[in-house]
Amino acid sequence: MTSKTSVSALRHTLLALAMAGASAMAGAATSYHAVIDTTGLAGGGWLDIQFNPGSLPAVGATATLTHFSGAFGSDFELIGGSGNLASGFTLNNAQQFNDLFHALNLGGKISFDVSFDGAFASTPGPVGTTFSVGLLAADQSSYLGRPGCNAALGDNCSLFQIELTPPGGLTLTLPSGSIASVTAAVPEPGSYALLLAGLGLVGVAARRSPKSD
Template identity: 40%
Template sequence: MFKPNFSLTLRHAALALALSGLAGLATAQTMHVELNTASLGSSGFLDLQFNPANTPAAFASATISHLSGFGDLSGVGLTGDVQQSAGGFAFGNTTDYNDLFQALSFGGKVSFDVTFGGLADPSPAAIPSKFAVSFYGADGMTVLGNAEPDGSLMSLSWQPTAGAGALSLAITDQTIANVSAVPEPSAWAMLGAGLALVGYARRRKLAA
């Protein structure tokens, strides 16, 4: 007669829950960007852009927060659909060119979180908007690093499709740019619950 192993079943269920939490990290809409400026000289400019591939496009936004290493923001240059907000900046894609230009002292690390949102576009031809990062020399014109023809060292393209939306990442200079997913609170909660169940199942097995 078959006797179900409830302890094993519980462990499998807990593991599946934990893995589903990890899977949620890949679809997170918030990304952490870290930029190492040690190889760029002494000073220059950081350039952040969020522009639609074509217009008109469904409204999309890119909000940067948890800024570190940005220096004095009093002289930051904002062009197009960009607004300074509490603790960061909010980009929209309502114009062709939306830009943040900030003077920096190089040598350390610059980091921030970028959160994408907007109105879902369910059409197969949904127009993406690209969030791009570039560095320029002290003259404000010389492109630094191993950049794309448009000057970007890394970019995140946001496709506002129905549901969670879709992100695609391109990093041209990995010695400068590093990007990682920031899990949403629900993903952390699911992962924590899964790991707690794994621990509970383990303790039951040891006590048996």
């Protein structure tokens, strides 16, 4: 006969399993998949990805860029980060200006994933960080992909922005007319399975536990 102590231990173990699944799903909410459709454009261009705090010091945050797809060139400039196209890039907000400036060939779709991590996820603070993506022509100064937007007049011509507001706030801004599309990453099937399995076993354990006298 199962003792109350062993049943209680089993419940705690199964609850931990369920919480692990929930945590994995929550973590996926900090990831996004971006697609930039340049099929209406031609020639060379530059992808400009910035990750800049409002001021320093800011609550620590990192942006990890992976799964690049499309006609990227070999030239790039990286400030405030590390990595490469094949393995991915990481930008941090430890300095005022942090930037990945990467060559590409226009005329098709390019895509990448971005995920956010760091102390900002759980630590309150008055200073946020902005993740922004812009597309420039071969001259490295003319912005593309936002019809009617004029950077020379002071317009913000980024294709999209994600504001990181500690603790854990993420706000996506996708301007009308942008050639970009951005979606929140879907949790891996294993995360759903882990959560559902844990919750189901918790229910089974509750039904089978001996009643107190």
